[in-house]
Every structure is written in structure tokens, then in C-alpha cells.
Amino acid sequence: MAKHIKSLNDVKDILKPNQPKKHHPSPAAWEDQVFYFLLPDRFSNGNETDQNIYDGSQKGKALGSNDDSNESRAWREAGTRFCGGTLRGLKSKLPYLHDLGITALWIGPIFKQVAWLQTYHGYGVQNFLDVDPRFGTREELQDLVEAAHSMERPMFVILDIILNHCGNVFEYKFHDPVYDRGRTYDVKGFYAAEGDASIPLGPADDSHFPNGAIWPAELQDAASFTRQGRINTSGGWDAFPEYLDGDFFDLKDVALGPSNADNFTPTRALQTLCEAYKYWIAFADIDGYRIDTVKHMGDGPTRYFCSVIHEYAQSIGKERFILMGEVTGGSDKAYETVEATGLDAALGIGNVQENLWKVPRGEADPEWYFGMFRNALYLNKGSHTWYRDKVVTMIDDHDQVWRGDNIGKGRFCSAEGGAELVSSAIMLNLCTLGVPCIYYGTEQAFDGSGNGNGADRYIRETMFGGAFGAFRSKDAHFFNERHEVYQAVSEVTKIRAAEIALRRGRQYLRDISDGEDGEHFGPTKKMGGGRIEGVVAWSRLFAGEEVLCAINTDWKHEKTVWVNIDVDVHPPGSKMQYLSPANGGTVGVEFKAGRSAVKIKVPQGGFVILK
Template sequence: MSENGIPSFGAGTASNPRSVNDPSVRNVLSQAPSQRGQYHPSPSSWEDQQLYFLLPDRFSKGGEDGTLDLEGKQIPGDIRPFAQSDNGNAIKLPNDPKIWEESGIVFQGGTLKGIQSKVGYLKRLGASALWLGPIFKQVPNDDHLYHGYAVHDFLEIDPHFGTREDLRDLVKIAHDEGIYVILDIILNHSGDVFAYKGGEKQWNGNRFDVEGFRDSTGNPTLRFQPLDATNLPKNPKDCAIWPAELQSPNSFTREGAISNWDNWPEYIRGDFLSLKDLDLGSDAPDNFAPTSALQTLCEVYKYWIAYADLDGYRIDTVKHMGDGPTRHLCTTLHEFASLIGKENFFLVGEVTGGRAFDVVETTGLDAALGIGNVQEKLWNLPKGFADPAAYFDLFRNATYLKKGTNAWMRNKLVTMIDDHDQVWRGGSTKTRFCSDPEGNKLVLAALGLNLTTLGIPCIYYGTEQQFDGQGGSDRYIREAMFGGSFGAFRSKDRHFFNESNPVFQEVSKICEIRQQYAALRRGRQYLREISGNGKDFGIPRILGGRLTAIVAWSRIFADQEILCAINTDTEKPTEAFVTLDNGLHKNGEVLKCIYRSPTDEGVESRESVAVSRLNGKAVFLSVPAGGFVMYT
């Protein structure tokens, strides 16, 4: 028995540690500071990065024929590339649609080695930071846990994805190609590792009795206490929960599942559906005392930073952790990362509800995910269903402006048009941006808006291949990029790593330009007034059912202004006078076009525009239908 009351299981192995006190874990943590110079340094600023988010089970398993390696050479494989004739090839027979749909909620076969084989694809797209969905060992005997959020062993990689060595190899190759790696982690809950007496419970403010920990077959036959090292059950690593420190009953709140997701303290103390809530301590940040469970998880995640040379974490369900545990975690991880030379280790939180800004300020998170009204407006603005001001007013360049109401600095928010949850839609139909014909016509405008406005931009896997995500629930926006039995566009056995896709190619160009101009990454941001006649200027807004107009904005850094504009009209080019900064330009000065898409024949392409004395200063722009342009 150890000093903390946890049974001693003997020394685990480097590939299979059982406790945060195993020598293999302690050695990594103790030696890390002396190896400071060997770790990959943090970027100076995360707003300089372009993130790419993927679910490991749904991205790649390797063997995709005709894909390109790091040097751009074709790789042979047994999975053929998708062709338009393959659209719907999984639902041809009467019973096929049901089979295809049901396959969307089980493991498809993506691996860490598969992701490693696509580092060249990511680099050529323009991604400079890779965000991986969770990869830790899931509760055994449940094929529905492909998403990775039902952790059973926080010290082990799920065998569906590979090994801890595979993770380290992936990070090393990504670093060699200039790509940082951010890992999705969970602290709020574990998987369904125990059962309540009498069945599942709903939260009512009381603690419930527990039947027992689940054994390796999933039945709650084990006593709800740390496993006896002298009398271990069959297949112990598939039993209870690991590391061993979490087997204490005090690791769990045991108060049943949340029913009211906004009722305090229910959303802090309750289980996340069947996922069992871990007791991390009081949600109040002042005079906070971490629980043993939180201390254990902090050791776990320090270990993975040092072992795999990770660059950041995306922290799941921060709202349900509470500010106290989140602040303790952020302080602990930032200090450890700094100790080994990662001075800007990135901690981004999934903060649902309306407190995201306050949580970032209070806890020490570096940023929050813009998954609520930010994503909603970012999605609807290019499609003409949101006033431009509704999106741009969410951002401010000083924290004192609109504080507490989604006022964000440039590096405090991760923005994306697609993701794996779409929490802003609530219970309504969930689809990807390209789920309708208008989305396909406007996806470059949307990605241009995402990549060149304030925030840290992120592309969700498949958006660059125009996945539609049609179906109605989360499963349909989690298609297998490598095909499998649940490929995009209701297909199977066809991969989508098509670097000839015009959207892929144009995103690559936009990302390259973003890296060339600091204003697009760090500049102040201004929504610009426009005019059709050169006299009457104003911010465009919806008049009727849908906005069809030029939407223009400037990014200004020092004395450089870059003017960006999209056209929400998908049928025809649109022209307008667009306001510039009056003090930065002279009458007659010429701005050059640094990006224009699409470049259809018959549409006038203006390589340069002259500044005139209108509304202070302005230029006359012509933006292609559904297009995106940039001038400087």
C-alpha cells in the first residue's frame, strides 16, 4: 500500500504505466527540466497559426492510393480516390442507407500512423498547428466510443488509434515540418466505469450508492474501491479506471446525470450523460484546494507534455469543470511547460454558454473556442443570413470594450465554420457549411472570412474537400476522410485527400498570404462602409430575406492596411466603393490585388485600384460572385 492509500501494483512498464507514481512516469517528469533544450519551443504567438482539427478515427488509416508524401510523391494503396460517380455508392440497395448510417456511430479505423502519413497534405494545405481529437484508452467493449471522450485509462493510448510511440512519432514528424500539435484532453469526467445501484440516476443534489466498478466484460461486479494488487480480477487493465489513483471512491461526485444543463451546481456536479463526473473540487477559484483526482490528472497531463513533446491542449467541457479546477490546471500546466522551455504552451477551452470571456480571464486559459454565437454568425454571414455587424461587433481591439459580452482580443478565440458538435444549433439539424448548393458556392468566401478576421482560425477536416455532413445529427458531420464504411457524400471505400480540389488549392494560397502579412494575423480590424454611387456610404445590412452585397473589412498593423472583401451574391459579380483608413492613404495612391478568387473568364479582374477622396478615402472594388479578394 502506498502512502496515499492506493495499492502498489509494482512498477508498470514504459508502455503500460499503471500509476502516476510508476517509475516510467516519474522518470519522464523528473528528467524533463534537464532536457529543456531538446523540447520543441512554443510559437511566439498563437494568432500566427492556422489550426486544423480532426477526429483520429475519421481521418486516415494509411493506404489511400495516390495520396502524396512529404516530398509530393504519390503513394500506392488499396483505397481508391473518390470520384463524383462514387457519390452515394454506399446506399444503392434498399437496406444500404441503414447500414451506412449505423456505421457512422462505431469505430471506422483511423490511426495515428494514418495521420502521420498525411503531414505533407496538412502542410501543403497551409495548416501550421494540428488539433487532434482525444486518443486515450476508451471504456472496453463499446465500439461506439470512436469520438474518444469516454476515457478509461488516462495513461494509455487507445489501441484503435495505435501506441504512445505512434503519438510521439507523429509529433516529431509534424515538428520537423513546422507544424505544432495540440491534443484534446478530458478532466471533467471519465467513461462509464461504474454503475449505480438500481440503474442510472438523474441529478437531484444527493449522492447515490454505487453497485460497483465495471469488470473487463462491462458488468459492475467489482467492489467500488481500489483494486487489490494481491488479488486482481481478470484483465485488470480493462477493469475499473486507471491510473490507479482514480480508483478511490472520492474521485467521483456520484450525483447522477445532468438534466438541466444550466442549473448550478447540477452542471458542475452531475454526470455528463453516462460519463461519470470526476470530483475536481469547488468551482470557486479563490482559496481553491485541488482534490486528489485533480492532482492525479494534472500529473497525467504533465507527463504527456513531456513524453510526446506536445505544444498545447484543447480542454473539453470546461463549463462543467468550474473555474477553480480550471485555474489550478492552467497554472500547473503552464508552469510545467515553462520549466521545460515551452513558454507559450497553448490551453484552449471548450466553454459553452455565455461566460467564455469571463472564464478565459478568470482561469488563465489562453483562449476559448468560438463555438456559440461566434460560429453561428461566421456561418451565416457569408450566406447572407446575418448582418455583417452582428459578426464584427463580437470583436473588439481592447478588453475594456463590451467586456463580458463576447469582446475578444485577436488571440483569445479559436474560430471555425465547421466542427464536430455544432453546439450553437442545439437540438436542431446539424450539417456542414457545404450542405446546400449555396454553401458550395460560398465556402471560399467563408474560409477567407475565417482566415483573415480576428481570432485564431481553424479548419475542420473535410471542409477543404467540401464535405456536406447531411443527415441531421453529430454522426453525419464526422465522416471518414479515408472512406471506410462511412465516407462523405454517403459513400464507402473511397478517400478524399484530393489536393487538386480548387478549395484545397485556394485555401493553401490564402494561408500562404496570411503568413506573409502580419496585418492579417495581428492587425486591428474594421468593418468598412460601402456605397453603390460614391455618395451614400453605410454598413451593409439585410433588407428582406438575404443580404447580397460586398462585405469588406480592413486589417491594420502599424502603417499597413489590407483590405479584404467577400461577395455574398452567388449569381453575379458585385461592385461598390469601399472605405479605407483616411490617414494611411493619399488620393491617387494605388492598391494592388494580392488575392482574388474565383477568377472566372468574363469577370473583370482588377489587379490594382486607385484611392479617391470619397467618405474620407475609398476604392472601387469588383468582387466575383461568391468570391473573396484582398488588396494592399
């Protein structure tokens, strides 16, 4: 293979059918997996030692918050730049993730960025056929995937990819043009390596490789870009066709073709990107893609891409290669998009994440969250099981679109009671319908706080420390397998792996009775403007087995309640065993108020699991 990959012609051999390489097979069911999402720049640089592990004393520096010292300013500014995480560092932490119970890695974009910009997040791609040298090399990605596949419990690897836009690779003739329906703006030129727009828009000379223009060369045609200026952020995020054709701030919109999926004809740019992403499957043995900003691509390009990639993956033995799309907005829109485009799953759904956040805090009726999984009748999908692998669920993430800048961004642990409740929140995520995903650092109770202005950087702390460590610290890492939240997550993932009902079972929100005699049962509800301070319980049922789960939204007091369960599975006189805590013993099933019920104790801010 060519050392420097400049065009699709350089990768054509690896994409030929009947290659001798044997690729890692897909899982039998993605809902069996536990995902872990990380930004490679913020995860590990591979230099962590037992001597520099975070012990809490560094928190006393209180960098960032209400502090205008030189040291605090340096900490805040460090969060806007590349911090030094690498693919080699990530590979060194596979045992940490394995012991946590992770079975699928979702890695933020690793592709080459515009060299003179600090797009540490990876969403400003300049070369779709190479790894950014700040993260490592193509071969190091290949080594990482091979190592993940070779673990005692193999891990699948999902790459975060972008089709809607590329990095800031060219300059308009007029400063900061804003979308004006139907208007195409003139372009001064592609940026050269140092950031001056001196390369004419069009096929670029090889002398500009690797840091000038855009690559592969097939994307250098002016027709690859809509060139209609940036989306008007005061209202254009949802305005048609602006949200499809406008730039994401300075990230340039790629012309993918009409949004309508009927009789769709792809552009050359879309065909090029399809070939590029087929290459990464063939070369690195990737198991799936998370597709960024699907809403802004349109159904036509999305369906075409899904068809091409699924067909290619199946041709090399990856029968269930997963394509999960970021579909912001309500659940109805997300599920319609999945149905229309051939995506395997949706994520970034505001009301799912919002309720996963609020239910453990007692800030939302549990029925709001559990009810979303019975909302697909209009799609003729019935209830329960259709959702178990069609939505990726998570509490924290790197954008928090549902909160927005007006609310102010921060991780789950940033609010009062968050650190006390986060284990229960993750347990709710792991033990309810959907494909669960943990955002890096949540298992270490990261709070994502900075100086209160809600900037994305503060929810993108470095796990390895460096200049921008979590909790306003620096130079201390957070790979602490003795942390109580890490331990709790590890316990629940082991139970989930052993109990098929927690992965594939039907789901029912249970009534409770907090009276001593268990005479009056009803749903846990939020009354007025206050918080729920009580137990939320639900069952997962599969093939005649029931697993009962419960969390306590009161982080100050233990709760004892009666919970109704399935009378056919658990008739009065039978028993249930505590799976968590492991030493919880058994409880007898009794007949209460015309139903089978068990009396359980749930620790303050904690959870229990019984079978």
C-alpha cells in the same frame, strides 16, 4: 519506462526536473497559426491511394438519405462505431496538411477508451496514461509529434483532453439515476473487461488491467467521482450545481473540487489528472491542450489546472504552451472565464461561430460578427488586439452546440449555396481577428448530411472513406489537393503567412457604395427577412499597412462596388494590388464622398484580397 503504466509512480522519472530531452519551443504568437481540428478515428487509416480517391461517382449511391436499403442502413450504423483512423495514418497525411497551410494540429482525444464501448470520438477515457490501441501506441503519438515538428514549416500539436468526466467505467445500483440535488447514489461496481460491473468500487487488483476499472490506479478511489447521476437534459445543462456535479449521460463526472476559484483546494482526482497531463507533455512533446467542457468544471478546478500546467510547461522551455477551453454560451461568459481561470483562449462560443456561419450566407448583419471584437471594454482590455489570440474561431465542428438538435446539425455546405460560399466563409475565418481553425473535411466541402435527424455522427464523416465516407459514400478517400476549396484555402493561408496585418492587425468593417459613381457609402446591412446579396468588406491595419478583404454573399452574380479605405495609408492617387486573385492587377485609389476608396470586383460567392 514500464511497459504497462498503471499508476503515477510508473511515470515519475520522466516528470523529474532537469531532464536531458530538449523540447520543442512554443510559437512567438498563436494568432500567427492556422489550426486544423480532426477526430483521429475519422481522419486517415494510412491506406489511401490514387486509385481510390473520391471522384463524385460514389455520390450516386446516395446512402443514408431517405433510403432504407440494407446498404444505407449499414452506412448509417457504421457512423456510430470506430471506423479505423489511426495515428500512423494521420502521420502519413502531414504533407497534405502542410500544403494546405496548416501550422497547428488539434487532435481529438487519443486516450484509451472503455474497451467494450464504441466511443470512437475519444471522450470516454478509461486510462489517462495510455493511447487507445485502436488509434495506435504511445510511441506512435511520439513519432507523430516529432514528424510534425520536423516539417519544413513546423507544425505544433495540441491534444484534446478531458478533466470533467471519464468514460462509462462503473454502474450505479439503480438504473439510469438522474441528478437529485445533494444525493449521492450507490454504485454496483467498476466494469470489468467484458462490461459486467463485477469489480468493487475502490482500489482494483492489477489483474483487471488494462480493460477493467479505471487507470491510473490513483483514480480508483470512490471519492474520485461525484456519483450524483446524470444531468437532466431538459434543463440541467445550466442549472447550478447540477451542471457541475452531474454525469454527461453515461460519462461519469469526476470530483474536481469546488467551483469557486478563491481559496481553492484540489481533490486527489484533480491532482492525479494534472500529473497525467504533465506526463504527455514530457513524453510526447505536446505544444498545447484543448480542454473539453470547461463550463462543467468550474472556475476553481480550471484555474488550478491552468496554473499547474503552465508552470510545468515553462519549466521545460515551452513558454507559451496554449490552453484553450471549450466554453459554451455567449461571448461575455467565455471571456469572463478566460479572465478568471488563466486559460489562454476560448472556443465553442456560440455567437462567434453562428455569425461566422451566417455572415457569408447573407443571413446576418456583418456588424453582429465584427462588433463582437469590440465588446471587451468592461474587462478593461480596450478593443481589437486583446481578441486576436483569446478566441479560437471556426465554422464547422464536431458538436455544433449552437445549432442544437432542434435546428438540425449539418456542416456549412449542407444548406443551399453552401458549397458555392464555403471558400469565402473560410477566408472570412482566416482573415479576421482570432486564432483560425479549420475542421477536417471542410476544405473538401463536406456537407455533414445524413438522414436529417441531426445526429452528431453525420458531421463526423471519414476522410479516408471506409464504411462511412462523406457524401453518403464508402471506400473512397477525400485527400484531394486539386479540390477547388482546398486550393482556395491554400492560397489564403499563404497570403496570411506573408501579411502580418492579416494575423495581428486591427480590424475595421468598411462601408461600401454599389453605385457607379461611389457617391453614397454605408454599411452592408440585412434588410427585413431576406438575405444580403452583396459585398462584405473589411480592413486589417498593422504598423502603417492596410490589407483589404471582401467576400460576396451572392453565389450567383459578380459584384462591383466602391469600398472606403484608410486615407492616411492610401491617399488618393495611390494604388492597391490584388493579392487574390494573383492576376487581378492594381486599382487606383480615388477620393469619393470625402474619403479614400477603391473600386473592386468580387466574383459570385467568392472573395478578393488587396494590399
